[in-house]
Amino acid sequence: MSAQPQRKNNPDATRASLLDCAAQIIVEDGMAALTLDNVARRARVSKGGLLHHYPGKEALVSGLFEQVVAWFDGRIDALIDPDKTVPARFSRAYLGVIASIDMTVPEEKRLAVLMLMLSSDPHFCARWNQWVEARLHQHRLTDRSAAARTLRLAADGLWLSDLGGGPDSSPSARRHILQFLESLVTAQAVAGGLANKGNP
Structure with missing residues (x-):
């Protein structure tokens, strides 16, 4: 049985996507709408995946x-x-x-x-x-x-x-x-x- 091909992770691209999505939320809906759940949903990653790169909202906003x-x-x-x-x-x-x-x-x-x-x-x-x-x-x-x-x-x-x-x-x-x-x-x-x- 052959192994399934694994998708290569690109942490830099993931971080950039998360920051871009955070920026979009701020522009469209204001700072109050910036939540980890909203960013993860827009970036199509799990909240755990987001927290892997940014361990909290403060770290995300600072980034x-x-x-x-x-x-x-x-x-x-x-x-x-x-x-x-x-x-x-x-x-x-x-x-x-x-x-x-x-x-x-x-x-x-x-x-x-x-x-x-x-x-x-x-x-x-x-x-x-x-x-x-x-x-x-x-x-x-x-x-x-x-x-x-x-x-x-x-x-x-x-x-x-x-x-x-x-x-x-x-x-x-x-x-x-x-x-x-x-x-x-x-x-x-x-x-x-x-x-x-x-x-x-």
Whole structure:
């Protein structure tokens, strides 16, 4: 009697599927709907199988948070200007990532997941702030200006507007906002350059 072929396990794929299903539940129904039973059902795994990878809801949510932040971080790295002297270098990329998000694309909805997580749990807010502070320290020579702060705050506003489908989320409004913000940064860079030339 020949042995039955065994299906190869792929733990990485299973974990990714569980996190994707958790993200879908948050986007569609909010954080309150995120339960281990709901995630296991959507991912088509047993609850025991889920617990094998994430031993509780806290571990699952923490894994999802880390995944979304890593995704956002990667988008920043892909967009950031290679010139390390560009004013507001990180803040421009931060704004660019958020401004380019298409909430009709499932993968892009990770930004909505992150926003919902931050708005519902001070613990995740603190972890997000640590990520931002680490990035700002990395780019402390270019991103401590008022213009850089303005870009980041504007990006957060666009993020919230997108999440709620606000009137400023239209493509035309977005273009005008981005053009205006870019002009602010350019003007400050020019003014700073002139001020530096005037110093002995």
